[in-house]
Amino acid sequence: MEKTLAIIKPDAVKKKAAGKIIQRIEDEGFTITGLKMLSLTKEEAEGFYVVHKERPFYSSLTDFMSSGKIVVMQLEREDAISHWRKTMGVTDPALAEPGTIRREFGFSIETNATHGSDAPETAAWELSYFYKDKDAIEKL
Numbered sequence: 001m002e003k004t005l006a007i008i009k010p011d012a013v014k015k016k017a018a019g020k021i022i023q024r025i026e027d028e029g030f031t032i033t034g035l036k037m038l039s040l041t042k043e044e045a046e047g048f049y050v051v052h053k054e055r056p057f058y059s060s061l062t063d064f065m066s067s068g069k070i071v072v073m074q075l076e077r078e079d080a081i082s083h084w085r086k087t088m089g090v091t092d093p094a095l096a097e098p099g100t101i102r103r104e105f106g107f108s109i110e111t112n113a114t115h116g117s118d119a120p121e122t123a124a125w126e127l128s129y130f131y132k133d134k135d136a137i138e139k140l
Contacts, residue, residue: 002080003033005126007115010068013037017105018071021114024101025075028087034074034131042066048129057110064110072130081123084116 006025008018025032040048045062052058075084089100093112096103106112117123 001076001078002120002123003074003076003127004080004084004117004123005115005130006073006075006084008071008073009111009113009115010064010070011107011111012105012113013069013071015105017113021101021105022071022073024087025073025084028077028083030075030077030080030084032073033076034127035071036130037069037071039069040066048126061110074127074131081117081120085118088114088116 008021012018012021022032022035042062045065046053046058049058049062049065052061077083087101089096089102089106091102091112092109093102093106096106101114102112105114117126
């Protein structure tokens, strides 16, 4: 079984789509082994997206991710990373395949409803960012 991080972003939480997205996650065969709702500070968002620090969208992305509540989940299933990315759809909701989460719930490239890890190493780092030992989350 593989693990990945999924985030329901502030735009989808504000749109009251979190429940529908969680239902879709379960319908896709994922087991949710960690779930919490929280608000990121600007500094926490900057820390999480540090890989994009030199990109022109870094400031607006971290502003957005610290603008409201998010839902953070650890998902598990075979091929979790690739299956979650396929379920989400491409970054731009306008270009995402019909039936994908971003196509259904996203607004723009930046406000696109969900986040997902892109590789096993990224998933391990991202999960550890949100799930510390005190959270009693299963080790990767």
